[in-house]
Amino acid sequence: MIGTKGIVTAVNGNMVSVRFDGDVSMNEVGYVKVADKRLKSEVIRIRGEISQLQVFEITKGISIGDEVEFTGDMLSVELGPGLLGQVYDGLQNPLPQLAQAAGYFLERGVYLDALPVSNTWQFTPKVKPGDKVERADTLGTVPEGSFTHRIMVPFNLYGSYTVSWVKEAGTYNIRETIAELKDEKGNAVPVKLSFRWPVKRAIDCYEERLKPTEPMVTRVRLIDTFFPVARGGTYCIPGPFGAGKTVLQQITSRFADVDIVIVAACGERAGEVVETLKEFPELKDERTGRSLMERTIIICNTSSMPVAAREASVYTAVTLAEYYRQMGLNVLLLADSTSRWAQAMREMSGRLEEIPGEEAFPAYMESTIASFYERAGIVRLRDGSFGSVTIGGTVSPAGGNFEEPVTQATLKVVGAFHGLSRERSDARKFPAIHPLDSWSKYKGIIDSEKVAYAHGFMRRSSEVEQMMKVVGEEGTSIEDYIIFLKGDLIDAVYFQQNSFDEVDAAVKPERQKYVFAKLLFILGSKFTFADKNEARSWFNKLRQKFLDYNGSQWKSDRFDKLESEIESAVKSQSQGLDKTAEKIIY
Ligand SMILES: Nc1ncnc2c1ncn2[C@@H]1O[C@H](COP(=O)(O)OP(=O)(O)OP(=O)(O)O)[C@@H](O)[C@H]1O
Ligand SMILES: [Mg+2]
Numbered sequence: 001m002i003g004t005k006g007i008v009t010a011v012n013g014n015m016v017s018v019r020f021d022g023d024v025s026m027n028e029v030g031y032v033k034v035a036d037k038r039l040k041s042e043v044i045r046i047r048g049e050i051s052q053l054q055v056f057e058i059t060k061g062i063s064i065g066d067e068v069e070f071t072g073d074m075l076s077v078e079l080g081p082g083l084l085g086q087v088y089d090g091l092q093n094p095l096p097q098l099a100q101a102a103g104y105f106l107e108r109g110v111y112l113d114a115l116p117v118s119n120t121w122q123f124t125p126k127v128k129p130g131d132k133v134e135r136a137d138t139l140g141t142v143p144e145g146s147f148t149h150r151i152m153v154p155f156n157l158y159g160s161y162t163v164s165w166v167k168e169a170g171t172y173n174i175r176e177t178i179a180e181l182k183d184e185k186g187n188a189v190p191v192k193l194s195f196r197w198p199v200k201r202a203i204d205c206y207e208e209r210l211k212p213t214e215p216m217v218t219r220v221r222l223i224d225t226f227f228p229v230a231r232g233g234t235y236c237i238p239g240p241f242g243a244g245k246t247v248l249q250q251i252t253s254r255f256a257d258v259d260i261v262i263v264a265a266c267g268e269r270a271g272e273v274v275e276t277l278k279e280f281p282e283l284k285d286e287r288t289g290r291s292l293m294e295r296t297i298i299i300c301n302t303s304s305m306p307v308a309a310r311e312a313s314v315y316t317a318v319t320l321a322e323y324y325r326q327m328g329l330n331v332l333l334l335a336d337s338t339s340r341w342a343q344a345m346r347e348m349s350g351r352l353e354e355i356p357g358e359e360a361f362p363a364y365m366e367s368t369i370a371s372f373y374e375r376a377g378i379v380r381l382r383d384g385s386f387g388s389v390t391i392g393g394t395v396s397p398a399g400g401n402f403e404e405p406v407t408q409a410t411l412k413v414v415g416a417f418h419g420l421s422r423e424r425s426d427a428r429k430f431p432a433i434h435p436l437d438s439w440s441k442y443k444g445i446i447d448s449e450k451v452a453y454a455h456g457f458m459r460r461s462s463e464v465e466q467m468m469k470v471v472g473e474e475g476t477s478i479e480d481y482i483i484f485l486k487g488d489l490i491d492a493v494y495f496q497q498n499s500f501d502e503v504d505a506a507v508k509p510e511r512q513k514y515v516f517a518k519l520l521f522i523l524g525s526k527f528t529f530a531d532k533n534e535a536r537s538w539f540n541k542l543r544q545k546f547l548d549y550n551g552s553q554w555k556s557d558r559f560d561k562l563e564s565e566i567e568s569a570v571k572s573q574s575q576g577l578d579k580t581a582e583k584i585i586y
Contacts, residue, residue, distance in 0.1 A: 006051070006068040008032065014055045014308050015351040016041065018068045024051050027200055030070040034061050037109030040091060041068075042075050042308075045352060054308040054348055056091055057108035074201075077316050078114040079323045080174050080194025081121050081142050081149045084260070087277060087298045088114065090313030095300060115194055120171040123151065123178055123193070131163045136205030136326055136382065139166060139179050139191060145294040147259065150327045151178065154195035155205050159184060199315035203322035206379035206387075212415070214378075215445050216332070216390050219255040219506035220248070222433050222495050225516060226451060228444030229416050231258075231330055232378025232388035235440070236338075236410045237433075239420025240400025244432045248418075249334045249394060250276065251431075251499050254283060254292060255506040258390065259329040264317035265300045266310045267340025307344035314341050318375045321389045328385035333376075335393040338369070342406045358405045366409040373413045416440035429496050436462060445509045446516055453584050454490060454516070457523050461487020473532065481532050485539040486523050493546040494519060504550050511554050517585075518566065524581020525574035542569060 004022030011017075016032060024030075024043055030053055031038035039062070041053035053068070077092045087095045092114040101110055121142035127133060135157045138150045153161065161181035172178055177190040197203065212230035229235045239245045253261045265276065276298065283292040297320055301313040314335060321331040335341075342365055349362035357363040378388040393414075397404045400422050402411075411417060417440070418433045425432035435458050444451065464484040468476050476484075494516070498504045507515075522542075529535035549562040577585065 003072050004070040006030070006070065008062060008064055008066040008068060009050065010064065011059060011062050012351045013347070014057075014059050014306050015044075015348065016053050016055060016059065016062060016068075018051050018053055019049055020051055020068070020070065021049070022070075024070050025074075027074050027198070028070055029073055029075050030068050032059075032062055033067045033069065034109075038069070039109050040111065042312075043070075044348065052352060054311075056306060056309045056312060058306055073196075074198035075312065075315075076196040076198045077319050078194050078196055079320070080115050080192075081144045081151075082115040082119055082174065083297055083320055083323075084145050084147070084295060085293050085297070086114075087300060088316065089305070090299060090301045090309040090311075090316055092316055115174050117173055117175055120173050121149075121193060122170075123167065123172050124169050125166045125179075127163050127166055127179070129163050129165050133161050133163060133181065134159075134382070138383070139163070142193065146288050146290070147295075147327070147329065151191075151193055152326060153181065154191065155197055155203055155326075156195070157181070157183075157189065161189065164188060197319060197323070199312070199319045202375045203319065203326065205326060206381050208380045210378045210380060210386075212376075212378050212388070212390075213443060215443065216330075217257040217445065217509050218252050219257075219508060220251065220431060221497055221507055221512055222431060222435065223418065224445050224509060225494070225512055226435065226444070226455065227416055227418055227433065227438045227440040228442045229390060229392065229440070230442035231390055232376060233416065233442055234373045234376045234391045234393075234414040235416035235418060236393050236395055236407075236414045237418045237420060238395035238397055238402055238407045238410070239425075239432065240422045241396065243400070243420040243422060243425040244430055245394040245396065245420060246336055247499060248420075248431050248433075249336050249392070250279075251505065252392065253296065253332070253334055256332050257330075258332040258388075260295050260297070260321075260324050260331045262297045262299065262317050262321050262331060262333045264313050264333065264335040265298065266313050266335060266337060267301060267307070267343070307347055310341045310344045314338070314372065318372065318389070318391070321391075322375065325379065325387035325389050326381065328381060328383075328387045330388045331390070333389060333391045335391070337396045338372075338393040338410065339396040339406050342369070361405050365405065366412070369406070369409045370413045373410070415442055429491070430499060431497060433495075435491070435495050446513055450516070450520055450584055453580065454520060454523060457483065458487050458490060458495075461485075461491075476532075478529065478532060478535065482527055482529070482535055485535060489522065489539060489543055489546070490519060492543050493550060498551075501551055503553060508554070515550070518563070520581070520585060521577070522570055524577045524585060525570060526576055526578055527573050528575060538569075538573065542566065545569070 006018040006020035009017045009019050028043045030041050039057040041055040045052040125140040135153045137153045140151045141148045164180040166179040174193040179191045181189045212232035214231045215228045216231040281293045285292045299313045299317045301309050321333045324331045346361050376389050376391040395407045397407045419437045420432045421434040461484050464480045552558040
């Protein structure tokens with residue numbers, strides 16, 4: 001099809017108005033021609049014969065009368081083997097290659113193949129001529145890193161097809177036709193190793209969506225035990241500037257129990273992104289012993305890139321996640337930060353002169369955020385296997401005020417909330433997830449009754465602490481003071497976790513359950529002390545031993561020795577369990 005042509009009639013920041021002649025549809029890609037460059041843009045509004053396009057590049061130099069070519073295609077990504085390990089911009093240009101092609105300062109209007117054509121893949125066919133297939137059915141496989149990458153019937157081939165022929169086992173590149181299908185009318189459809197899919201449309205080639213129930217272990221105690229995330233679920237991490245959002249996401253991307261991690265760095269500072277890019281290839285994946293990068297994809301739009309590309313990067317990331325889910329894999333998508341994406345929406349909405357909502361965000365922001373998180377899920381595929389996409393997004397509310405619209409819109413749709421607190425990060429209590437404000441609707445790795453009991457101590461301890469600020473330590477009863485010390489103990493030895501300690505940085509569920517049981521016993525114990533000083537010094541000693549215990553290798557001699565020291569200290573001080581604890585523990 002020959003695309004529609006248009007002429008620029010107005011330029012407003014990175015939005016251009018274009019008078020067109022022919023057919024244009026929403027979210028269609030158009031190229032604005034400036035000098036010898038073609039700048040990628042997307043149709044975001046159509047009114048009569050005028051359409052508005054957001055330009056994914058710096059719009060300097062565009063003038064009225066410049067020509068625009070519409071492509072007839074939606075903004076889409078290429079799906080096929082070779083995505084893993086890549087670092088893309090929001091438009092799926094491989095950034096390292098882009099830097100090579102265009103020089104150190106990224107040049108606009110340069111678009112590269114998302115998947116290397118020079119790579120060849122060892123293809124093994126899984127169908128034979130005459131087989132009936134539907135979209136997303138597996139035609140064959142190729143190995144990609146440690147995964148079996150399914151070569152599937154392209155997702156846009158609706159209806160039923162018959163395999164005419166399929167290439168025999170061998171090595172092919174992504175541009176070679178590896179099979180030919182015949183549709184119901186007898187038309188031949190060639191299939192390659194890769195195909196395209198529009199990013200704003202959720203991939204829906206599954207039999208059934210299931211309720212997310214199984215925990216996605218992150219090895220962060222506070223998350224897995226207290227505020228769990230489910231496979232196929234959603235969660236958000238709002239936190240003020242510098243409270244540890246990015247560090248928490250980095251830890252999760254290393255240790256979360258998933259097959260593939262996709263990181264969408266959206267509008268973050270360039271320095272931070274460069275750090276991630278340098279660090280990742282050097283990190284080892286403990287499951288495979290190979291570079292972590294082999295199971296990671298990074299989509300990166302720094303704060304210095306045009307804002308429209310932020311939106312593209314979020315959608316590109318979720319589409320790649322859904323693609324790997326179709327292979328029966330568990331994928332985690334981490335978006336940092338969704339606030340910068342919302343800011344891009346606000347900027348665009350302002351240019352379109354739409355009626356603004358709260359804090360000038362567009363009224364549709366809430367539904368746009370909701371439909372992004374709705375793309376998470378655990379699904380049963382046609383072949384009976386399961387795949388999942390879990391989405392975790394950070395939010396950076398100005399001044400750490402969680403009442404602002406982006407945090408509120410996100411809270412309405414996610415299943416878990418890990419609110420970072422300024423107070424805790426200032427006190428260097430990391431991860432700075434607030435143990436009282438945060439919540440989760442998912443089931444964790446430990447029995448919820450036990451968790452609630454421990455959490456209750458935290459709440460009561462915090463109440464006592466508030467009271468002590470008013471009446472002083474003298475005005476507090478010894479019973480209350482012990483509750484305060486118990487809460488302080490869980491905080492120090494369980495909530496806080498040193499991400500720079502080799503052992504404590506990531507704690508497997510087995511160890512979390514084991515240590516939590518020990519802690520529950522201490523919380524439930526009735527202690528008597530002569531006075532507050534004695535109580536304080538006893539708890540201080542216990543805390544120190546517990547921290548050493550946390551830092552020792554699981555089931556090592558040191559671990560066993562510290563454990564028996566802790567146990568005998570508790571035994572000699574405890575007068576037995578309180579009634580509730582007795583019921584819960586036994
Ligand atoms: N889990 C942690 N353990 C130890 N230190 C941490 C941890 N999390 C954060 N920090 C410290 O806090 C600093 C800021 O963290 P980070 O960059 O993740 O914050 P942020 O919330 O992403 O900030 P911004 O809003 O600027 O993006 C880190 O450089 C590190 O020194
Ligand atoms: Mg950050």
